[in-house]
Amino acid sequence: MRQRRIMAIWLPRLPADRLIRRRGMPFDAPLVVSIKTGNALTVHALDARAEQMGLYKGQALATARAMVQPLHIVSADERDDAALLEGIAGWCDRFTPLVTPEPPDGLFLDITGVAHLFGGETAMLALVTRKLAAQGFAAQGAIAGTSLAARALARHAPGTVVPPGHEAHSIAPLPIAAFDCDEKILRALRHAGLKTVGQVATRLSSELAERLGAAFVTRLKVMLGAEEKPLQPRRPLPDLMAERNFADPIVTEEAIAAALLSLAESLGGILEREGRGVRLLEAVFFRADGKVERIAVRTGAPLRDARAMMRLLQQRLEALADPLDPGFGFDLIRLEALLAEETRPATLSFDSAENARWQVAFLIDRLTARLGPDRVQRFVPQDTHIPEAAGVAVPAQERDCGEELWMAKRRPGDPPRRPLRLFGRPEEVSAVALVPDGPPMRFRWRRRPFEVARAEGPERIAMEWWRSPNGMTRDYFRVETREGLRFWLYRDGLYPGSGPASPRWYLQGVFA
Amino acid sequence: MNKREKIAELRHVIARYGLPPDRSPAPLGHARADGCLGGGLRPGALHEVFAQDWGAGGFALLLALLAASGRPLFWVRPDYEALEHGAVSPQGLAELGGDPRHLLLVRAPHAREALAAANDILACPHVGALLLEIGGEPKCLDLVASRRLTLAAAESGVTIILLREDADAAPSAALTRWEVGSAPSPPFDDDWGNPVFEAALTRHRLGGLGRFRMRWDCEKGVFADPLRPPSHVEIPHREEAA
DSSP, X not given: OXXXXXXXXXXXXXXXXXXXXXXXXXXXXXXXXXXXXXXXXXXEEEOHHHHHXXXXXXXXXXXXXXXXXXXXXXXXXXXXXXXXXXHHHHHHTTTOSOEEEETTTEEXXXXXXXXXXXXXXXXXXXXXXXXXXXXXXXXXXXXXXXXXXXXXXXXXXXXXXXXXXXHHHHHTTSBGGGGXXXXXXXXXXXHTTOOBHHHHHTSOXXXXXXXXXXXXXXXXXXXXXXXXXXOOOSSOOOSEEEEEEEEEEEOSHHHHHHHHHHHHHHHHHHHHHHTEEEEXXXXXXXXXXSOEEEEEEXXXXXXXXXXXXXXXXXXXXXXXXXXXXXXXXXXXXXXXXXXXXXOOOOOOOOOHHHHHHHHHHHHHHHHHHHHOGGGEEEEEEOSOOXXXXXXXXXXXXXOOSOXXXXXXXXXXXSOOSSOSEXXXXXXXXXXXXXXXXXXXXXXXXXXXXEEEEEEEEEEEEEOOTTTOTTOOEEEEEEEEETTXXXXXXXXXSSSSSSSOSSOEEEEEEEOO | OOXXXXXXXXXXXXXXXXXXXXXXXXOOSOHHHHHHHTSSBOSSSEEEEEEXXXXXXXXXXXXXXXXXXXXXXXXXXXXXXXXXXXXEOHHHHHHTTOOGGGEEEEEESSHHHXXXXXXXXXXXXXXXXXXEEOOSOOXXXXXXXXHHHHHHHHHHOOXXXXXXXXXXXXXXXXXXXXXXXXXXXXXXXXXXXXXXXXXEEEEETTSOOEEEEEEEETTXXXXXXXXXXXXXXXOOOOXXXX
């Protein structure tokens, strides 16, 4: 396996930076973010000035107050901090698609094979931290072959870029605090007179495992670069993608459309070469001020035609509840094929039936892009005798014109046995029957009286007892009113039965 | 050319303005109705069905079924229709002799989205027919909208049936307008319950009007005249029958 390269970013003052960014300018007094731990308020985060005055994380708030006057104290909002970290991770997508946030204040970027695009690893690390600093975040980072090594270096020796395979050497001088583990373990290490990571690494791992647990040994091995636990990417990795940077952020609709089209063309070209077509397409808009917007469209058949992709995206953009806001402009637009499938090479088909099928599939895609997959449906027959469940509607994109045959319930020559329109929730009617278990003679539905001229039934349908244990039996009647309206009614439960004294009648469907 | 001839010619042009190009019509199977329509339902045109009662929905679907003739049939309806008039039952369509595999249901949140979807569907010439169901009288369904549907249908040749329930007829660009209700099954019919409609063709830009009683033949998949009483059976004429 190829050696991976991981950049770890640490945002030591994230909660404080968030408050200052939101305010737009620094607070008048040193800022401290407080949090309740146990029964006491402690310092959760602080800004640079408070740090200079000797306050530190985890200090009791009362002590901090006593040391510095005046002090601006804000209570922590961990949910907002997590959302902000997620937002920063989204912003980092511009460097590599493999970004993993590490709450509460860290990030991992898997930069394997991308560093050369940004002028090498050292330049890239400087670029990321500089850009974060420009947005008002205190940020420091390091690059190493494993996530934990990079993490430890980002916190204790920021700016380090470890050459591949030299993790153990670079990590060795770090203090044992770099393990960032339980205070109990740290105390045990101090007790044993071990002060740096390097000293710990000289001990036998069996010795360490016995005293400090196997988890600690694994952690040590990862830090030293001997082992690696894989990063969990924040988002699924795109199969293929095309992106474009803009030196001047683009704002106008025309410019965005032109950029999308050119991206669609290059993505289409890649797909063509690979013999694949896109099933799930996502356009990612990176705003100059750090906001990231994503627009995804799903297609029914693998697609590689640039103009078709463009139309789907445009339709999706038009349907957005709050339209795409370019703000001060987008400085990077990326088109990702999150899901690409093998297809036959695009040849102009002379088979008109094939062509027609393809055109209709594309129409379904467009309707789905605008309305959503559960609004463009096809029906699939189900093996059940419950009338309302006999045909299930599924997204038309997922299912081609099926092979399942629909069988009519009637015998040849008979009139229809099932209505064309069914009420999902059968509507109660007040009905009068001549004989207790006979068909209704007249009934009232939606405040209108109907007189039954002809009726046929009952057709007894028992609910599926293995699904709903207390389901009742229904006696269905097909009726025609004096005016010629044809309805489908049922009496709930057996008569006289154990149910209510007078049977309840429901109207469930309307025949053509 | 004198003035009178000129005016006659202009009248002719105006009368034919906006009419769909000639395409071979889809016969309904009912001889008198087909005669009135000039051979059958004209493809690539807008046909309105105004409901007199619950039967009209079935009639509109059957018209669309004939127009689609085995090609994809799109049924577009706003969400409130399912509550008001019942959900589409594929089994019910199979009972009538249609094939639910060709049916595509598009559920739009409101009438406006339904109209937009309808315009998209009409742009695809490989669609068989479109049944657009819009109940009530939403503002967006005006003369302009119906004109747009007509143009789109004429361009692609897709037939559109516009089903209007709980609505009064208003000016529109439709080629034909039907007012349809259910009719009782003939009293002598033991296999009662086949769809029978009382359909009035109240507007037709290319020909005559008429009023027909039509029975749907589920086996053959066409409309037909209502059953005649068997000659050897005496029918007691209780009330006005078919």
